[in-house]
Amino acid sequence: MGVARPRVGVAVLTMGDRMPELLALLDSVARQDEPAARIVVVGNGCALPGLPDGVVGVELTQNLGVSGGRNVAWQRLREFGDVDVLVDLDDDGLLVDADVVRRTADLYETGTGAGAGAGRRGGARLGIVGFRIADETGRTQRRHVPRLRAADPMRRGPVTTFLGGGHALSMEMLERTGGWPDAFFFTHEETDLAWRALDAGWDILYEPQLVLQHPKTSPARHAVYYRMTARNRVWLARRRLPAPLVPVYLGVWIALTVARTRSAAGLRAWFGGFAEGLRTDAGPRRPMRWRTVARMTRLGRPPIV
Structure with a gap:
């Protein structure tokens, strides 16, 4: 059949x-x-x-x-x-x-x-x-x-x-x-x-x-965008990345955010969310295997950016 x-x-x-x-x-x-x-x-x-x-x-x-x-x-x-x-x-x-x-x-x-x-x-x-x-x-x-x-x-x-x-x-x-x-x-x-x-x-x-x-929009139209995007990015790294990649991933995104964000209020909210992500429970930690890191790298986007 x-x-x-x-x-x-x-x-x-x-x-x-x-x-x-x-x-x-x-x-x-x-x-x-x-x-x-x-x-x-x-x-x-x-x-x-x-x-x-x-x-x-x-x-x-x-x-x-x-x-x-x-x-x-x-x-x-x-x-x-x-x-x-x-x-x-x-x-x-x-x-x-x-x-x-x-x-x-x-x-x-x-x-x-x-x-x-x-x-x-x-x-x-x-x-x-x-x-x-x-x-x-x-x-x-x-x-x-x-x-x-x-x-x-x-x-x-x-x-x-x-x-x-x-x-x-x-x-x-x-x-x-x-x-x-x-x-x-x-x-x-x-x-x-x-x-x-x-x-x-x-x-x-x-x-x-x-x-x-879909209508053309910006994700930052949502009031909670800056805080949640930072908090959840930290949670994502803590939950899913092998330990050596966690500081690399977060460091890359700190640099990108500072370079891209033109709003002082947005940056304050982002760093507040980043701190929240570090101090709160991120949920169960189940990091991906290194062969998955290699696979993502072959596909053009290693999990550091």
Whole structure:
């Protein structure tokens, strides 16, 4: 017998303040030429009035953040038992093409990302597919290309991380890696999951033909961005890096942050978050293997930057 066609479920988080955008996104999901097996919307501390037929709503009494909310969506899809691949989409995004679900299922049906590296290592599987994020003009910001050499956003291939706004995750991979890091709340949760997936032998593919249209924004628009990005970066290093790389990674990011940040208030918040990351519990420490460090280096992004 052949491999069964993967069943794709869609999950969306919302805080209830983008209902027109959310409904437009859900309409674009409904117009896919291969229907999603399930669609779940999680209200992160908000009510969910007027969802379309067939969309399952989960209303949380408090905002659990990106990590916690996505874990709720994942667990809800697990309960149905008929989803093999989970597609997460930002609530202000839009699927401009009608073939995203079908092409995602195609990728997972083959089991590899057509060059993602499984054949070379014998046994690695496709765990994560990162979508391309483009604004209304079709342009992709440099920060949205998940590699250091970001000149060409259309270059497809294996990478070491992915974007939170639009991506696909193997349900089996989530089971084996443990899902999203709840405590992170917001920022760097994708990197924590990506590093665990790579260390467990899964592949991450950047597929620019899978597009989520998203308004052009800056991550610093969120008031807590500077503090949380610093705190979570420290936690990430303490949780996932071999001991010799922890000071290297943190030192590189101190230098980059000082060089890039133009806001004095932002820098104060960043260093406050950095100190918080050092003095608070980072969670269980399970550092990646050195062969994973070598693999990430071959892929063009060693875990020091």
